[in-house]
Amino acid sequence: MRLTETADVWWKNAVVYCLDIETFFDTDGDGRGDIRGLSQRIDHLAELGVTCLWLMPFYPTPDRDDGYDITDFYGVDPRLGTHGDLVELITLAKDRGIRVIADLVVNHTSDQHPWFQSARASRQSPYRDWYVWRDQPPENASEGIVFPDQETSLWQYDEQAGQYYLHRFYKHQPDLDITNPEVRDEIIRVIGFWLQLGISGFRVDAVPFLLDTDGALDPEHLPDPHDYLRDLRAFLSRRSGQAVLLGEVNLPYKETRQFFGDEDGDELTMCFDFIGMQKMYLSLAQQDPAELVKAIRERPAPPEEAQWGTFVRNHDELTLDKLTEDEKQEVFAAFGPDESMQLYGRGLRRRLPPMLGNDQARLRMVYSLLFSLPGTPVLFYGEEIGMGENLAAEGRNAVRSPMQWTNSVNGGFSTADAAELAAPVVTGDLSPEHVNVAAQRRDPDSLLNWIKLLIQRYRETPELSWGDCTVLEHESPSVFAHLTECEGGTVVTAHNFSDQPATVTLAVAGAGVGVRAVDLLQPLEADVTEDGTLQLELEPYGCRWLRILHPGDRYIL
Numbered sequence: 001m002r003l004t005e006t007a008d009v010w011w012k013n014a015v016v017y018c019l020d021i022e023t024f025f026d027t028d029g030d031g032r033g034d035i036r037g038l039s040q041r042i043d044h045l046a047e048l049g050v051t052c053l054w055l056m057p058f059y060p061t062p063d064r065d066d067g068y069d070i071t072d073f074y075g076v077d078p079r080l081g082t083h084g085d086l087v088e089l090i091t092l093a094k095d096r097g098i099r100v101i102a103d104l105v106v107n108h109t110s111d112q113h114p115w116f117q118s119a120r121a122s123r124q125s126p127y128r129d130w131y132v133w134r135d136q137p138p139e140n141a142s143e144g145i146v147f148p149d150q151e152t153s154l155w156q157y158d159e160q161a162g163q164y165y166l167h168r169f170y171k172h173q174p175d176l177d178i179t180n181p182e183v184r185d186e187i188i189r190v191i192g193f194w195l196q197l198g199i200s201g202f203r204v205d206a207v208p209f210l211l212d213t214d215g216a217l218d219p220e221h222l223p224d225p226h227d228y229l230r231d232l233r234a235f236l237s238r239r240s241g242q243a244v245l246l247g248e249v250n251l252p253y254k255e256t257r258q259f260f261g262d263e264d265g266d267e268l269t270m271c272f273d274f275i276g277m278q279k280m281y282l283s284l285a286q287q288d289p290a291e292l293v294k295a296i297r298e299r300p301a302p303p304e305e306a307q308w309g310t311f312v313r314n315h316d317e318l319t320l321d322k323l324t325e326d327e328k329q330e331v332f333a334a335f336g337p338d339e340s341m342q343l344y345g346r347g348l349r350r351r352l353p354p355m356l357g358n359d360q361a362r363l364r365m366v367y368s369l370l371f372s373l374p375g376t377p378v379l380f381y382g383e384e385i386g387m388g389e390n391l392a393a394e395g396r397n398a399v400r401s402p403m404q405w406t407n408s409v410n411g412g413f414s415t416a417d418a419a420e421l422a423a424p425v426v427t428g429d430l431s432p433e434h435v436n437v438a439a440q441r442r443d444p445d446s447l448l449n450w451i452k453l454l455i456q457r458y459r460e461t462p463e464l465s466w467g468d469c470t471v472l473e474h475e476s477p478s479v480f481a482h483l484t485e486c487e488g489g490t491v492v493t494a495h496n497f498s499d500q501p502a503t504v505t506l507a508v509a510g511a512g513v514g515v516r517a518v519d520l521l522q523p524l525e526a527d528v529t530e531d532g533t534l535q536l537e538l539e540p541y542g543c544r545w546l547r548i549l550h551p552g553d554r555y556i557l
């Protein structure tokens with residue numbers, strides 16, 4: 001059976017939506033979102049067209065890294081709800097055709113995790129070897145620090161333990177030793193547990209660090225870390241044929257490709273496209289898509305049933321680490337000139353609308369790109385209504401403000417006092433008074449309705465998710481145009497990166513009469529000339545999606 005006719009490989013054309021329960025919807029008035037609140041708002045996601053919900057960490061945590069510091073991999077943070085609430089959420093989501101995936105954060109634990117507490121207390125602890133210890137830090141202890149503004153070494157001396165332990169991230173997040181078979185088995189059990197509760201896979205945190213065995217004392221006799229990833233995937237697929245691993249791998253393309261595994265894709269099901277994302281911002285800054293074109297051409301094809309995860313923003317800073325220093329400065333100048341918008345020179349702690357001066361045409365063009373470029377689009381909550389950031393919040397928290405439901409107090413997120421909220425609400429031009437779900441649902445011209453339309457068309461257009469993609473050559477420097485073909489169907493898109501109108505001539509078909517281009521986003525149609533070319537007039541930041549129809553082709557909606 002053709003894969004495009006089944007949902008067996010559902011992730012290939014999914015719409016993933018990431019949210020933090022804590023900041024989504026509060027039902028008990030304590031200022032913190034909860035699982036029941038998310039359940040109450042599940043129809044917002046269903047109406048939007050979301051097919052996969054990625055829950056950021058909901059496990060018990062001292063919350064020193066927004067929940068990425070976990071004290072019980074099998075638990076649910078009681079402030080958010082119970083296992084019962086979670087199972088109800090998964091059931092409700094399933095009823096709306098939405099699968100749920102969870103964050104799997106097993107590179108490290110919190111230093112408050114009972115395993116680490118036991119490990120540091122005694123060399124005889126059964127958990128001592130679950131972490132990576134040394135009597136002396138290695139010479140390269142300060143290479144590859146992820147948070148250089150907060151940490152000076154990857155190794156921290158622990159008084160109680162009398163040794164140094166490895167931590168890739170904050171010092172309160174000791175790394176687990178995945179070369180230890182007991183740790184490997186425990187991670188497998190964690191995966192099995194959540195699958196049994198009904199989830200459809202995981203977003204896997206920090207995959208290269210998880211597999212990294214740099215701290216090991218006996219590098220000669222190490223198992224291949226990719227074997228471990230293969231084992232994880234094999235276990236996952238045995239337990240649940242429909243489950244996925246969506247990996248956070250921010251490496252150059254060639255290295256990232258290795259995390260998909262062999263030609264059949266036996267490791268990660270999806271990898272985020274960090275390079276494409278960074279090049280897109282560079283192209284937006286330059287009003288010229290050349291850099292994005294280069295990235296899309298260089299991007300390795302994933303195995304047939306695997307997919308790239310494409311995104312515009314996520315819960316971390318907009319990292320620019322794969323650009324050159326000059327390129328990074330160009331993006332800063334265009335989208336975050338003020339130091340308060342930058343995160344220690346690494347990236348931008350901003351959301352897209354304020355970066356673009358809330359220019360609606362430009363915003364729409366960016367989301368049109370997201371849903372038409374090859375890859376599975378991943379949205380971060382609030383993007384669908386064009387939420388802004390709160391620069392008064394510390395560091396990466398700027399983009400983690402409460403969801404804006406209405407124009408009332410706290411944006412309808414919670415009835416608690418503002419001071420009690422899990423995170424401060426956005427203020428200024430993009431505050432809930434101006435940007436909220438309730439208003440945009442009622443406004444046919446809203447960003448919310450634009451994104452709904454894009455999602456609907458994306459879901460019914462297999463060419464976009466399954467097709468072979470060709471970036472088209474043409475004479476108009478500000479236009480990105482690509483053609484995708486699948487099972488006899490052809491779709492062409494064009495995106496104008498410039499604030500000036502553009503005309504573009506595209507070769508979209510072979511020579512022949514009666515070929516037409518039917519617009520998928522608006523009631524327009526254009527003739528393709530007998531030599532197979534199509535001429536399009538694009539407004540500043542304009543975008544078009546067109547299906548190419550030959551005489552006799554069945555008209556598709």
Ligand code: NOJ
Binds near residue numbers: 065068069205206316
């Ligand atoms: C990556 C997550 O996206 C980030 O938010 C977190 O701080 C680190 N991993 C550490 O878990």
